Amino acid sequence: MAIGRKTVENLLKLTNPKWKTSITRVEPNKLVTRGYSQEDLIGKISFPEMVYLLVNGELPSEIDSKMLEAVLVSFCDHGVTPPSTQVARLMASTGSSMKECVSGGLLSFGKFHAGAMERSMQMLQYLALNGVPEFRGPLKSGQDVKAVAEKVVDEYLSKNEKIPGYGHRYHSEDPRAAKLIQVAKKLECVGVHTQLALSIEEILYETKEIKMNIDGANAGILSDLGFDWKVGTGIFMMGRLPGIISHVFEEQTVETPFRKLIDTEEIHYSEKG
Amino acid sequence: MAIGRKTVENLLKLTNPKWKTSITRVEPNKLVTRGYSQEDLIGKISFPEMVYLLVNGELPSEIDSKMLEAVLVSFCDHGVTPPSTQVARLMASTGSSMKECVSGGLLSFGKFHAGAMERSMQMLQYLALNGVPEFRGPLKSGQDVKAVAEKVVDEYLSKNEKIPGYGHRYHSEDPRAAKLIQVAKKLECVGVHTQLALSIEEILYETKEIKMNIDGANAGILSDLGFDWKVGTGIFMMGRLPGIISHVFEEQTVETPFRKLIDTEEIHYSEKG
Amino acid sequence: MAIGRKTVENLLKLTNPKWKTSITRVEPNKLVTRGYSQEDLIGKISFPEMVYLLVNGELPSEIDSKMLEAVLVSFCDHGVTPPSTQVARLMASTGSSMKECVSGGLLSFGKFHAGAMERSMQMLQYLALNGVPEFRGPLKSGQDVKAVAEKVVDEYLSKNEKIPGYGHRYHSEDPRAAKLIQVAKKLECVGVHTQLALSIEEILYETKEIKMNIDGANAGILSDLGFDWKVGTGIFMMGRLPGIISHVFEEQTVETPFRKLIDTEEIHYSEKG
């Protein structure tokens, strides 16, 4: 009996598939995400639960879901001061589309802007797992954490480097950080990563009067929630996206197109070299 | 009395400010979004409530908030079949960063892919406001809606054009659309836009056996929730972002970098012209 | 004799190839672009000749190559005044990478900024082919062109619309446009599209004292060179890319990172609605 062409073709494809995924299985009239039918999830789980399910592969506990909700809400907006928002609005002013302005905004999260949370998560996760030479990890709550925090602050200060997650150019005390920590404590969501972040703040405040910012607080909390530091900027993008979209919409509907944001007399020309 | 330089400078700036916004006021240690202190919102409102507040300028009712939650969840992921997801993963495979892969994914929402919801919202909002020449709007529930739907389907079919929000290349019946409508009915969130979308489906199914897809369902629902069609693709991006981020993370952590997704023998070369 | 698995696989692939191209054939140690071995082209043809070959499928005449060279050079840079350049520099200031800043810059070419050339090419190519109802195309040099130009200007002015390719917010006379036309005349590269662009300028200058800008001049010239209007913005991007890259490099090497381009006192807050 002859084997049909389609059968051979499909057999060959399955032998060496180029595309593999464990996220969502697509079948005609059926979508199964991380083992759950999407029909069952819609109208039942919250958006933060879906985020957790997609990224971590399983549904979170009720408490973790509430904590993640607070984290996502905290990233919402910082007015027109962030360069990412200025970029998105400048682009909207030229008549670029929503998705273009949003992409421009997201691409503006450089190492000096919004990159701190991911670096802070990386630092906290490394320290929680490995400790420092004098206090080898995995860290346990309490005494170890404080000792490690001291070593870390010493090292950064001796190299005159900024610890990611502390200090803010507009706020001496970032109002979002304090509130997030308060929520985490109330929900009993403070694990070793957040403890470490808080210990670092304590020492840093004593020596330099620098406080934790939103990135530092969320770096601790997201690490305790089990998020890999590699998705740090990703989580920030989820939280900030509605803010950027609102600014683009405001620029498109309230302002005159193609605004002159620089007057020629504001430019200084110099010769090179 | 001499006026200080700083005073003059600030007066001049305030006379003709280049940057204006009604979204978030930034002051030292204080952030006020749409009239609410962010400290008060964190840990209190849900993410969909924040989305509604940012975009529409006020907090939604409890029911509207639940409806928006279902909408955002419904956009989560469609596996590796969408070009946007393939683009994001291809980019991840080259070693590009998370924010670059995400931007590539979002920029892939072209008019043939994910652009349908915004166009469907635009159509529904126009019709709900203006009706058709034979039945002038604003539309009232019931009879008018059906008559308008008939005229609209006729017009599209006579021009042999696709109505945005109906039909899916992988599903004869999009499982998300049916569930969303069910949730909307349960929450009593079905307004004139969703009614119109459903009437169009009814006629289209009778004549062509084509059913509403996720874009059509959400176009009706989001319009009833008061979202301007201009933020349609923006809302879709919010819902899909966690999915794209999960795929990039999976590609980065599970697959070998710089995968060869095309073998040279799979390429057909032709001469131009 | 049994047919090997690999043979079957390749046969199947060739029956229904997903990837087709007429641009470059890739073989081990061999690259053939539009019929020419790349080894033969490197060190022999100029960059504008390569651009013409890639886009139009054949090598240009010597004169056309010189004309295209002048076009590409003319797009080089407009200092820090264009929003695209401001966006690229703002992004560089946040620590984003060269490719990100460049993408942000290119995405800023919205319909109000740098979109005019493509629209101007589309208009000129349509008119050269079809004329206007009173003077049907294809247009011939001389009298027809002037008559069509008059109709076009009338139509735009009566609708109070801007004709794409005329007027500049920084220059009453764009120095690049005049020089490009001079080069085109000297090279005897003035075809019917450029004649039409010049006729429109003549009428527009008499009635409104508005002159042709760089987009209008290049729209005519590129159309006469045989470029499809759909690649208009593409050609502009080729010419502007070195300028954007220079600005990003300058920002990265001369300026302090994460500059505060907006002071909080420069922002005006308003309530919505």
Next chain:
Amino acid sequence: MAIGRKTVENLLKLTNPKWKTSITRVEPNKLVTRGYSQEDLIGKISFPEMVYLLVNGELPSEIDSKMLEAVLVSFCDHGVTPPSTQVARLMASTGSSMKECVSGGLLSFGKFHAGAMERSMQMLQYLALNGVPEFRGPLKSGQDVKAVAEKVVDEYLSKNEKIPGYGHRYHSEDPRAAKLIQVAKKLECVGVHTQLALSIEEILYETKEIKMNIDGANAGILSDLGFDWKVGTGIFMMGRLPGIISHVFEEQTVETPFRKLIDTEEIHYSEKG
């Protein structure tokens, strides 16, 4: 006599300008780039000369200009095999605009794809300036170069790392590299960086049969031409842009929109963990 408001405003602005540049001075009806009026440059200098002028601040010698022309031409296109080209075409297939497809393509230049040239330039420029501990730089032609090359190859091989600029997944001998070196030799453009790149190739070929690729050749040549490694990917983008634009144009005009590049039966689903 009272000082006018405008005067005060301008004085204040000039005291603390936010925007500075040495690239192009913009005045009404006048554009001066790196000291040259653009009117004088259009129709006179070549595109590679403009690239050199913009990036390096001065016009190149005739020989350097010819060399840069060959470099830019060599980057033109590699068919549909590069992920960046696949991304750009996938995006074109969804109906995204030219600038979006181009941005997607450029953002795909990750560390495993097209990032090698910049890293190779960085390595060569560091070594030419500093040498290795045993042979301190700046390097002189001849003996020093060979000794340094040996140390470098040893170090990379002992760490089992790839030296950037050598080896190609489609070519055992990259046809562009050999031709570029031949052009450089003919133009007498071979400086210490290219010598170092060639010495590394010689050793690497003897031990591992790996040859220099286009990135390695151009890394040496561009370094000898005086380009900072930080603009390496920028120069590559200039050369590749016409290729990407041609592919987007081909996809837009030859292929059916929204092509299904993955069949569902080609996907393998797995459970996580």
